[in-house]
Amino acid sequence: MVEDIKATRNRAAEIGATGVGKTFGAFTALSDISLTVGRGEFLTLLGPSGSGKTTFLMILSGFEAPTSGRLTLDGRDMTATPAEERAFGMVFQGYALFPHMTVEENIAFPLKVQKRPAAEIRRRVSGIIEMVGLGGHGHKRPAGLSGGQQQRVALARALIYQPPVLLLDEPFSALDKNLRGQMQDEMRRLHQETGTTFVFVTHDQSEALALSTRIAIFEKGRLQQIAAPREVYERPASRFVAEFLGDINILPLADLSSDAQGAGGRFEGQVLRAPAAGHLAGANSLAIRPEYIRLHLSRPDTGNAVAARIDHLTYLGAETRLALCTPGGAGLTLILPTAELPSGIGPGTPVWAVWPETRGFLL
Ligand SMILES: Nc1ncnc2c1ncn2[C@@H]1O[C@H](COP(=O)(O)OP(=O)(O)OP(=O)(O)O)[C@@H](O)[C@H]1O
Ligand SMILES: [Mg+2]
Structure with a gap:
């Protein structure tokens, strides 16, 4: 054999x-x-x-x-x-x-x-x-x-x-x-x-x-x-x-520019950043997978942060999927380990969606 x-x-x-x-x-x-x-x-x-x-x-x-x-x-x-x-x-x-x-x-x-x-x-x-x-x-x-x-x-x-x-x-x-x-x-x-x-x-x-x-x-x-x-x-x-490989959030960016540290652009009045890594030509959006976004109740000092409200939560067992809505009307999806959900949150709670700059990419 x-x-x-x-x-x-x-x-x-x-x-x-x-x-x-x-x-x-x-x-x-x-x-x-x-x-x-x-x-x-x-x-x-x-x-x-x-x-x-x-x-x-x-x-x-x-x-x-x-x-x-x-x-x-x-x-x-x-x-x-x-x-x-x-x-x-x-x-x-x-x-x-x-x-x-x-x-x-x-x-x-x-x-x-x-x-x-x-x-x-x-x-x-x-x-x-x-x-x-x-x-x-x-x-x-x-x-x-x-x-x-x-x-x-x-x-x-x-x-x-x-x-x-x-x-x-x-x-x-x-x-x-x-x-x-x-x-x-x-x-x-x-x-x-x-x-x-x-x-x-x-x-x-x-x-x-x-x-x-x-x-x-x-x-x-x-x-x-x-x-x-x-x-x-x-x-x-x-x-x-x-989009074919799973859930993804795609946020349109205005005034996109790059510098030695990466690239950045404006989304609803906030600056969001991502690595520039060869993707800048023709890019107009920042993409971030739901599992890399964390939920904060106040704005943290570092990382990309987008203000939003919780629209609804879907309990999936080990994970919970959250649908957020920004003041400008954009939707954001997060997937969090159920064990890490802050207590007392629900539809309508104002939150910050936060992720490290290195986890997003330009599209
Ligand atoms: N013998 C054939 N004559 C005419 N059209 C064909 C023929 N074989 C395939 N096609 C067409 O070519 C395209 C690709 O077909 P193919 O079977 O390779 O797709 P697929 O990616 O395997 O899809 P699926 O996931 O549904 O199996 C389809 O639009 C199909 O209708
Ligand atoms: Mg086939």
Whole structure:
């Protein structure tokens, strides 16, 4: 089994896309996508429905041909290489298991097609069954398995022939929230153990942030940003990316200017500041995530501070979400640990929304 894992790791490939486009008739599904997926990377394609994620994955797999651009595998052109020669592992939302075969037979199938010796097939199937946590289920048929177990069979079948790249299109979308969380942990472990290059599609932001080495954000067939989770979340390249990755407050700034310490502008008569970090050209707003804002009952000496009134509170268990309204009518959202809520506050309480200058960014 250790040998099998090593072989998979050694096979992990780098893939590249340069200027990839795809049109269906007059409709442009993808425009000018250029990116590299490093060996052993876990790249997630994230974007709203219809943004082109599946189309791009199908182009990587070889089941769809790009209308323009080129693809490489470890630096060699693979634009015209047929899907069966690329031999990437694939896992889809509908697991597509063979219903009349047992778990073991389903998983062994790719190796049987490759006509591997029976002893090798037995060894590799039992190894991978343990690896995906299906020990004891090998003789069952898919109909006798839960959704999560079926998904594990699909994963095992895709990993068994040690593909250079594993492509996954929303593999957990049919699972309930708890099971989804478990499968995410499983996926992280499988990625670490196999060392294979993963390209994973989701439209779940938290799943993307939790699993990926980098995230590629698609909007309307265009690549908006590709970067590590923390960077896309904390330094989004556009308003679309900032808003797509979770709640965010965006405050319009007047008379924006920068100096050696950063940048600043006026919001409802108060000066708000943020790091200037390359984002100033064309910027007109300050963005701040709700979890970085704290609530004060009087104005503190340092940090950005905006006067507001509480509009309403929503109790979420460990956290409480607060909606504030400024005198100018702007809305602000805060997420505070429930344990840190000052006592005696409620709708109408005048407060200060306060955050460190370094936590905001210009958009
Ligand atoms: N074979 C096709 N013929 C015509 N249009 C297509 C075809 N395949 C995809 N499209 C269109 O291309 C766009 C991108 O589709 P795609 O399936 O890649 O989106 P997606 O990001 O995977 O969305 P979802 O999150 O809903 O799965 C959509 O507008 C879709 O209707
Ligand atoms: Mg899709």
